[in-house]
Amino acid sequence: MTWEVRTFAPEVLAPDVERIEDLARAESALAGVDVAVVEPGDPVRVTHVLDAVEPRIRPDGRRAFPTEDQAGQGVTHRIFDVAVLSCLDFPGEERPLHEQESIVDLAGPAADLTPFGSMRNVVLSFRPGDGSDHRTLDSAVRRVTLSTAEILAEPTLSAEPVHTHTFELGPVDDSLPSVAALVQLSDLGQLYQLYLYGTPVGESGLPKLVDPAEVMDGAVTAGEYHWAAMRNPTIFFQLNSLVRTLYREHGKRLRFSGVVLIRGYEQSADDKQRAADSAAQLAVGLGVDGVVITTDAGGNSHTDTMLTCRACENAGVRTSVIVCEETDLEATAPILTDWVPEADCIVSTGNVEQLGPAWKPERVLGGDHLLDGRPAAEAGPIPVRNYLGATNQMGQLDLGATSW
C-alpha cells in the first residue's frame, strides 16, 4: 500500500469565515461559532480547547476523515504548521463525564508546551444552543471542526506543493528486528472517547491491526476531553511521531511490522486483562521482536498500558512503554499511576504536576474564565496538566521528566 502526502505552505490558507459559520448554523445544537486566526507569538491564550486538527483534503473527492472508505492510500493534501482548534465550554452542571481545562498559549513561558504555540491556529469558539445536551453538542462540534479542516485545505487543490512524500513499507533485510506499535485508544463513553472511521473505538473491534498510514490519514479522530496534557488530539494521529519514526527506521535499524490499535479504559478487571492478552496475542501473531506501547489519557488507562506490557513480555515480546508522570512537586521519586515490574523500559513524557510560571495574555479566545472559575488572563501559575497534549503519551512531543 502506498500513500502520497502533498505538503503545502501555510500561506495558502485563506479562511472563508462565512462558510465555517454556515456549518455551525446548520447544526441545531449550536448557536454559532466565532472564528479567529492567531499566529505564533501573538499574546493570546486559547481556553477550553477540545481538539486540534490539521487542514487536509483529498483531491479525488474522498473525505479527509472517512467513515467508510479506506484511509492511508491514494493522495492527501495537507497544510503544514496550521491547526484548527475547536473550543467549547460545555454548559450547565450536567456532568456524566467532566471535561477538564485545556489551554494553548501562543506566547509566554508555556508557549513551548504545545506545538500549537509555534503554529498558525484557526480558533473555532463554539456557542452552544439553548438546552443542547453535552453529547449532541459534542457531536456537532466534532462534525464542524473536521469539515472546517477540509474546507481550509481546499486552496491546495489549485496550488503547488512544497514537498511530496510517499509512505510505503517495502521488503527489507530479514535480520533486522521486527517492531510494531501498539497504540492505545480510549473509550469511556462520549466526551471520553476516540473514534476509528467515525465509530467509537469501543465499538470498533479492538485490538485491530491497521496499515500505519491509516493512522496518519484521518482514520482516527479525537473526542476525549479529560486531562488536557494526556490527550491525543486528532492532529497527533495525523502527524504521528511514532508511526513516522518507525517508517523512517524501516530498513535501517528495524522492520516496521505494523500498528495495532488497542483498547484503553475497559471497565472491569477481567475485561482489562482480556484486552491486554488479546493485544499481546496479536503482537505474537505478527511475529514481532518488540513493541512500543502507547497510552491514551489518565487514570486506569495506565493500568491497561501496564497489563499490556506484562502480557507482551510474558509472551516473549519485548516492550518499551510511553507514559507521563504524576509526581507531586515535593516527591523525591517518580510517581506513576500504575506500574508492573515487567515495565523496565519506560519513556517519561513529562510530569503533569509541574507548574508553569504565571503569564498575562493580552487576549483570550475560547472563553474568558477557566473551568475552575479563575479569569483566564490572570490565572497565575497553571500546571502542565492543563496544556493540550503537553505530555502526550504517544510520544508526540519532546518533553520528559528528569531528576532534579
Added chain:
Amino acid sequence: MVRAIHYLNQFFAGLGGEEAAGTEPTRVDGPVGPGKGLAAALEGIEIVATIACGDDYFGEQEGAALGRLFALIEGDRPDLLVAGPAFGSGRYGYACARVVAEAGKRGIPGLAAMHEENPGVAAAAGRVLIVPTAVNVAGMRDALPRIASLASAVASGRELGPPAEEGYLPRGLRRNRHHGATGAERAVDLLLAKLAGETRSEVGGAFDRVEPPARVGDLSHALMALVTEAGCVPQGNPDRLPSVRAQAWLRYSLAGEKRLEAGEYESVHGGFDVARANEDPNRLVPLDTVKGLVDQGRIGRLHEFFYTTTGNGTPVASSTKFGREIARELRDAGVEAVLLSGT
C-alpha cells in the same frame, strides 16, 4: 551582606582527630579551617560563625546535638547554612545532611558538600542540596568555589536550575525538560537498545507498592467499616466534595440505614460516568450487601460511619495523608476490617 553559618566536624574545626570525636557542639566567631578558603570564594556572603560537633557525639546524640547547635546560633540571625565539605567521611557527611535538613525546618536555607557515595547523601533523602566533591580532602581546592557558587544561588532565593547546571546532586524531584528528540523517537531507541541487550528506562527506582494486608482472622466477630474513593456523598453534595483533586475526606453516618437509596446519595467523582452508579449508590458503598452479611452472621458488626473522598487526580501525598487519617480514626474506633471500594 548575607549572614552564613558554617558547620564543620571536630577535625576540620581544628579540635582534634578521632580522639576528639566526642566533642560537644561548639561555636566560634567567623570562619575556621576550610571556612577561610570558603569565605574567600564567597561573594556577598559573610561567614558570621562556625559551629562544630564531634562525629561520634552527633551520631550518638543527634537530637541533643541539633538542639544545641541551633541554640548556639540563635543570636546570629543566619540567612544561610553551609555544611562541609565532608568528602567521603560517612559520619561527617551524615551530620552535614542532618544539620542542613534541620536548618531547612527552621526556615534557614542551606547546602552541604560531600562525595556522591557518602552515606550522608542517602540520609538527605532528597531534602538537602548537596555539592558533589572528591572522595578525600585533596578535592578541597576544587570544591570550595563550587560550594560558593551554589551558596550564592541558594542565598538569592531564585528558583534553581537543573542539577548539572547549578552543580548539585539530583535530589530525585521530577522536573520537565525538552529532550530535543520526541518521546516516540526515544521509545524506539530504548526498545532497539533493549532488543540488543541493553535495557534502560527514563523512569526507574522504587515505586510505592502497597502490599495486601494479612487477611482478617474471624470476620464473623469483626467490626467492619466501609471506605470509598468513589466520591459518594449525600444527594446535593452538602460538604462540596470536589469532583477532582480532593483536598479532604468526609465521614457520613450510616446509623439506621439498610441501603443507600438512589436520590439520597450520589457520586460526584469526575473520572467515570456516574449515571449507573447513581441509579444504585450501593454499588459505590455496598451497604446493602454488607448489612445482609451482618444479618447472616458472616460479618460481626458494621461501623456506624462510612468514609469517602474523590480519588481522581489526587496527589499521592494527599491520598497518603487521607489514608493515615482515616486509618487512625478507624483504629481508635476498634474497626478490624475495612471494605475499600475503588473506581
